[in-house]
Amino acid sequence: MELLTIMLLLAAILQTRISNLRLAINIILAQSVLVAMACAIIGIQTNEVHMYVAALLTAVIKVGLIPYALYRVLPYLREEREIVTKEIMRANFSTFSALLSIILAYGLISPTFMPGVAVVSALPAAVSLVLIGLLFIMTRRQAVMQIIGLITMENGLYLFGLSITQGLPLIIEMGIFLDVLVAVVVLVILTYRLKLSLESTDISLLKKLKG
Structure with a gap:
């Protein structure tokens, strides 16, 4: 489990260095594969059937359907890259902020203060x-990058739930997966419409719509 958490953090740090959309989707795909593997490992450790179902749902939705939806919209974006300007954090500072977040998480979350946590090593991650x-x-x-940020947050929240409780009840997990899938599909459609209307998916252009 420790190796998986390290790989998850490395993937998240690598995301802060990426501007190419296809490569960013590939990284979030790999991150979702690691989360599915974490579900399966906890299922092996606890021998809970619903953890295997959760791992399967993670693989189908986060590894299959969501990346598929993102890949489908890529041809319409003409290989747009994330625009970095003075108003947006540059890559080096963004990476530094990610590393600082990891240091703070591991510094503030101590196993000695959380004796009831199921998987303490995964909680800071x-x-x-x-x-x-x-x-x-x-x-x-960039709209697609913001979708990737949303998926990264959801992966973190899901891993947090696994760390605390070794998995929520199956009906709740299914509801969460469905909500995430619907949210991503809606955002992909809005990204496509944004590209058609403004010829770019830079969300700062939406300021032009103000009255």
């Missing part, structure tokens, strides 16, 4: 993913 996903949403102007 989960908090780090949430913070890095939030950083993405706050600092990236």
